[in-house]
Amino acid sequence: MTSRQDIRTFAAYYICMNKFELLGLNEALLKAISDMGFETPSEVQEKAIPVLLQEDTDMVALAQTGTGKTAAFGFPLIQKIDINSKRTQGLILSPTRELCLQITNELKNYSKYAKGLNTVAIYGGASITDQASQIRRGAQIIVATPGRMQDMVNRKLVDISAIEYCILDEADEMLNMGFYEDITEILSHTPAEKNTWLFSATMPKEVATIAKKFMRTPVEITVGTKNMGTSNVSHEYYVVNARDRYAALKRLSDANPDIFSVVFCRTKRDTQKVAEQLIEDGYNAAAIHGDLSQNQRDLVMKSFRSRQIQMLVATDVAARGIDVEDITHVINYQLPDEPEIYTHRSGRTGRAGKSGVSMVIVSKSEVRKIKTIERVIGQTFERKEIPDGREICEVQLFHLANEINKTEINHEIDRYLPSINELFEGLSKEEILKKFFSVEFTRFFNYYNKAQDLNAKVSGDAYEDQGDSTRFFINVGAKDDFDWMSLKDFLKATLNLERDEVNRVEVKDSFSFFNVDSSKAEEVIKIFEDFKHQGRHVNVEITKKSSGKDRGRKPFKGKEKRSYGKSASGGDAPKGRRRSSDAPTSGRRRSSEAPSEGRKNKKSGGKKKSIESSINRRRSKK
Ligand code: ADP
Numbered sequence: 001m002t003s004r005q006d007i008r009t010f011a012a013y014y015i016c017m018n019k020f021e022l023l024g025l026n027e028a029l030l031k032a033i034s035d036m037g038f039e040t041p042s043e044v045q046e047k048a049i050p051v052l053l054q055e056d057t058d059m060v061a062l063a064q065t066g067t068g069k070t071a072a073f074g075f076p077l078i079q080k081i082d083i084n085s086k087r088t089q090g091l092i093l094s095p096t097r098e099l100c101l102q103i104t105n106e107l108k109n110y111s112k113y114a115k116g117l118n119t120v121a122i123y124g125g126a127s128i129t130d131q132a133s134q135i136r137r138g139a140q141i142i143v144a145t146p147g148r149m150q151d152m153v154n155r156k157l158v159d160i161s162a163i164e165y166c167i168l169d170e171a172d173e174m175l176n177m178g179f180y181e182d183i184t185e186i187l188s189h190t191p192a193e194k195n196t197w198l199f200s201a202t203m204p205k206e207v208a209t210i211a212k213k214f215m216r217t218p219v220e221i222t223v224g225t226k227n228m229g230t231s232n233v234s235h236e237y238y239v240v241n242a243r244d245r246y247a248a249l250k251r252l253s254d255a256n257p258d259i260f261s262v263v264f265c266r267t268k269r270d271t272q273k274v275a276e277q278l279i280e281d282g283y284n285a286a287a288i289h290g291d292l293s294q295n296q297r298d299l300v301m302k303s304f305r306s307r308q309i310q311m312l313v314a315t316d317v318a319a320r321g322i323d324v325e326d327i328t329h330v331i332n333y334q335l336p337d338e339p340e341i342y343t344h345r346s347g348r349t350g351r352a353g354k355s356g357v358s359m360v361i362v363s364k365s366e367v368r369k370i371k372t373i374e375r376v377i378g379q380t381f382e383r384k385e386i387p388d389g390r391e392i393c394e395v396q397l398f399h400l401a402n403e404i405n406k407t408e409i410n411h412e413i414d415r416y417l418p419s420i421n422e423l424f425e426g427l428s429k430e431e432i433l434k435k436f437f438s439v440e441f442t443r444f445f446n447y448y449n450k451a452q453d454l455n456a457k458v459s460g461d462a463y464e465d466q467g468d469s470t471r472f473f474i475n476v477g478a479k480d481d482f483d484w485m486s487l488k489d490f491l492k493a494t495l496n497l498e499r500d501e502v503n504r505v506e507v508k509d510s511f512s513f514f515n516v517d518s519s520k521a522e523e524v525i526k527i528f529e530d531f532k533h534q535g536r537h538v539n540v541e542i543t544k545k546s547s548g549k550d551r552g553r554k555p556f557k558g559k560e561k562r563s564y565g566k567s568a569s570g571g572d573a574p575k576g577r578r579r580s581s582d583a584p585t586s587g588r589r590r591s592s593e594a595p596s597e598g599r600k601n602k603k604s605g606g607k608k609k610s611i612e613s614s615i616n617r618r619r620s621k622k
């Protein structure tokens with residue numbers, strides 16, 4: 001290196017690095033930091049690094065994802081490691097293979113001028129012998145997932161009996177994923193006098209328990225607001241008759257066209273059965289459970305990750321360690337045996353600051369278990385109703401309309417346009433639209449037209465009776481920056497109602513639903529008759545009346561302009577054509593063959609009821 005280069009490097013280094021220097025970091029680290037282009041320490045780094053460098057202490061640090069927690073523990077750890085010794089001194093536990101590799105990579109960057117420092121990653125799904133030999137060559141720092149680490153400790157392939165630093169990274173995630181026992185086991189092989197640093201985005205009860213159990217008077221650092229955990233997951237339950245469980249699952253899926261979910265069953269057999277049924281009914285589903293080979297499981301996970309599978313049906317054991325981002329819904333097809341397991345399930349969604357929904361399908365006799373779970377998770381459930389056919393048709397229709405609206409025009413179409421135009425000559429735009437949408441709409445309409453109400457009537461305290469209320473459709477949604485809370489406020493203000501008078505607000509992308517007491521229904525319609533929000537005409541219509549007794553659907557009182565309403569009730573829609581199964585589809589269904597629920601209901605509608613009531617009679621005699 002020439003002296004001029006030296007000076008330039010030094011100048012750049014001096015100008016950029018003084019902030020990090022103030023934290024007490026050594027030259028090797030500062031140089032690496034400069035190479036990485038970090039200019040100023042993040043808040044969690046500023047708070048954690050000096051403390052960890054100067055004291056031998058335990059620490060609990062809470063900071064949101066993306067705030068630089070890796071460097072907050074990584075810099076001090078690297079500086080404190082004795083490079084002259086080959087012995088394993090630091091252990092970092094991290095929830096997933098991806099994070100494990102990410103952290104290892106970061107640490108390698110941080111320590112690139114700390115010659116002789118070795119960091120090794122230990123995670124499942126890769127050769128354990130390779131990993132063991134890497135460790136034998138000397139690893140002062142091990143970054144591991146709890147499952148594989150536990151395995152290697154048991155097989156005596158690692159020695160962590162003399163570590164000085166143990167870092168629990170993304171502790172909330174690790175606990176969500178069911179790693180509590182592994183962590184406890186692993187820690188029992190480490191010396192009592194080590195320092196434990198716990199990093200987490202949120203502080204649910206379980207993390208607090210771990211902190212209390214494994215740490216001595218930790219220094220606490222909080223960046224931003226202290227997040228109490230899974231608060232971005234909302235919990236819902238649906239009460240159905242046990243034999244309607246599967247039909248309910250399909251409805252929940254159909255009512256959420258963009259669903260990307262894990263469906264939990266209790267046994268391997270049920271898992272396999274539900275997945276097979278879903279596949280048969282045309283959903284993009286697959287099962288994952290312990291009877292599959294590792295290779296099969298890897299394949300399933302690969303298709304799930306790449307979204308070829310929208311519904312992954314899983315046992316609790318197999319789902320442990322599923323680290324897929326952006327899961328929109330967790331569906332508890334059956335409740336877990338232990339209420340604690342529910343947390344692991346629901347923790348699969350609502351990660352990384354995103355919101356998620358955890359749904360539970362219960363039979364009447366299981367409703368009381370919801371209360372137990374509420375106590376365990378410290379959050380309340382909302383009782384919701386399995387959407388009726390009309391609602392699903394609406395959701396699907398608007399979903400399609402949105403998809404079409406978003407679609408980029410493929411100009412390859414242009415040359416076919418003359419022939420297409422010729423075909424549609426004489427049809428108005430409205431007629432073409434009606435026909436176009438009917439292609440898809442009729443499929444759902446035919447299937448759901450006569451679909452029965454799947455909600456079991458429940459009396460007692462677990463069920464808040466909604467009385468005689470009316471469900472409304474409104475053509476504003478998430479696209480207009482509403483979430484359920486702000487829409488509720490908006491409705492309350494516009495309709496001049498109290499908070500609890502507007503219920504069951506459900507916000508979809510471009511439209512929403514809400515309930516208001518039926519006595520106020522006319523008023524609602526009147527207020528919205530000629531109403532504009534941000535210059536746009538707001539359209540509100542009655543979807544259905546729901547009361548204890550009368551759950552029958554009311555025909556649309558809609559205005560002319562809702563063409564699909566008209567064509568649906570008018571029955572002039574063209575018959576759905578069967579799409580070939582290899583045709584590209586925007587939705588989840590691979591074939592246009594409708595699932596069989598509706599047909600079955602049609603046939604056995606009358607009979608079912610009498611069976612149901614006789615069961616009820618028998619029950620009440622007991
Ligand atoms: P967390 O663990 O809190 O989710 P990470 O440690 O993964 O966050 O850091 C997120 C990203 O920010 C990484 O790409 C990291 O390299 C980068 N980063 C961390 N600290 C700084 C910093 N002080 N300046 C610039 N980038 C940083």
Ligand code: MG
Nearest residue numbers: 069070169170
């Ligand atoms: Mg992190």
